[in-house]
Amino acid sequence: MALLELKDVTISYGKREIVKGCNLSMEQGEICSIVGESGSGKTTVIRAVLGLLAGGGKVTKGDILFEGQTLLTKTKEEWRKLRGTEISMIFQDSGAMMNPTKKIGDAFVEYIQTHENISKKDAWDKGVKMLERMRLPSGDNIMRSYSFQLSGGMRQRVGIAMGMTYQPKLLLADEPTSALDVTTQAQIIRQFMELRDEYGTSIIIVTHNLGVAAYMADHLIVMKNGVIEDQGDRDHMLHHSDNPYTKMLLEAVPSLGGVRYV
Numbered sequence: 001m002a003l004l005e006l007k008d009v010t011i012s013y014g015k016r017e018i019v020k021g022c023n024l025s026m027e028q029g030e031i032c033s034i035v036g037e038s039g040s041g042k043t044t045v046i047r048a049v050l051g052l053l054a055g056g057g058k059v060t061k062g063d064i065l066f067e068g069q070t071l072l073t074k075t076k077e078e079w080r081k082l083r084g085t086e087i088s089m090i091f092q093d094s095g096a097m098m099n100p101t102k103k104i105g106d107a108f109v110e111y112i113q114t115h116e117n118i119s120k121k122d123a124w125d126k127g128v129k130m131l132e133r134m135r136l137p138s139g140d141n142i143m144r145s146y147s148f149q150l151s152g153g154m155r156q157r158v159g160i161a162m163g164m165t166y167q168p169k170l171l172l173a174d175e176p177t178s179a180l181d182v183t184t185q186a187q188i189i190r191q192f193m194e195l196r197d198e199y200g201t202s203i204i205i206v207t208h209n210l211g212v213a214a215y216m217a218d219h220l221i222v223m224k225n226g227v228i229e230d231q232g233d234r235d236h237m238l239h240h241s242d243n244p245y246t247k248m249l250l251e252a253v254p255s256l257g258g259v260r261y262v
């Protein structure tokens with residue numbers, strides 16, 4: 001059984017159909033990249049998977065299945081249990097998502113306590129352990145910091161640590177490296193790949209950088225104007241696609257950390 005399946009999914013804001021007829025199937029442990037220009041519907045697709053469409057957005061046709069079960073009829077309570085434990089999301093800039101008046105540790109403890117009946121002390125220790133697992137040395141110091149005291153790369157690692165606390169089966173990442181310099185970008189990308197290798201996490205990563213996508217993904221999806229214009233396994237997409245739009249994107253790939261991956 002596929003881990004995640006989108007079957008002919010159409011997503012609308014009000015009466016406007018924004019994303020049309022999307023089909024996608026992902027196995028456990030697979031990394032899938034969605035690329036496409038700004039406004040093509042990438043964020044809309046992954047927000048639909050997490051049941052978090054903004055501003056009256058709704059799946060108006062088709063179905064989204066997670067482990068064979070539809071996500072479209074989940075109640076608020078069911079979503080509360082699912083988000084963060086089975087499916088997690090990493091945002092473009094985790095720092096922007098964090099309350100600037102709250103220390104990382106307080107936010108992390110609060111996050112853990114919404115998912116588990118656990119003491120503050122145990123939640124704190126769990127947070128420290130997760131930070132250190134995500135290669136953030138001296139987790140205790142980070143817990144005592146405010147997000148603005150950390151670099152963009154560190155904030156993103158904190159976001160990943162939070163998202164990975166319960167080892168979700170699926171991680172959704174919306175342009176997780178766009179706000180970072182190229183060297184840090186490459187480190188974060190490698191970290192995502194390690195998560196897949198160590199925990200078998202499936203990842204959907206949205207990026208406008210086809211270089212990043214080609215480097216890390218098993219499966220590539222190209223979106224344009226709300227439709228999936230082209231998709232396939234990495235090798236096919238990089239070397240054998242005859243879609244003119246995919247070919248054009250490939251020709252325009254910038255380098256990542258000084259290295260060209262395609």
Ligand SMILES: Nc1ncnc2c1ncn2[C@@H]1O[C@H](COP(=O)(O)OP(=O)(O)O)[C@@H](O)[C@H]1O
Nearest residue numbers: 013018037038039040041042043044045054055
């Ligand atoms: N909350 C919203 N209400 C109405 N339209 C929206 C909303 N969010 C996004 N859109 C529209 O949906 C389209 C796709 O947006 P989005 O999914 O954010 O694209 P991408 O992530 O690829 O840049 C855009 O045309 C955008 O204007």
Ligand SMILES: [Mg+2]
Nearest residue numbers: 042043044174
């Ligand atoms: Mg977007």
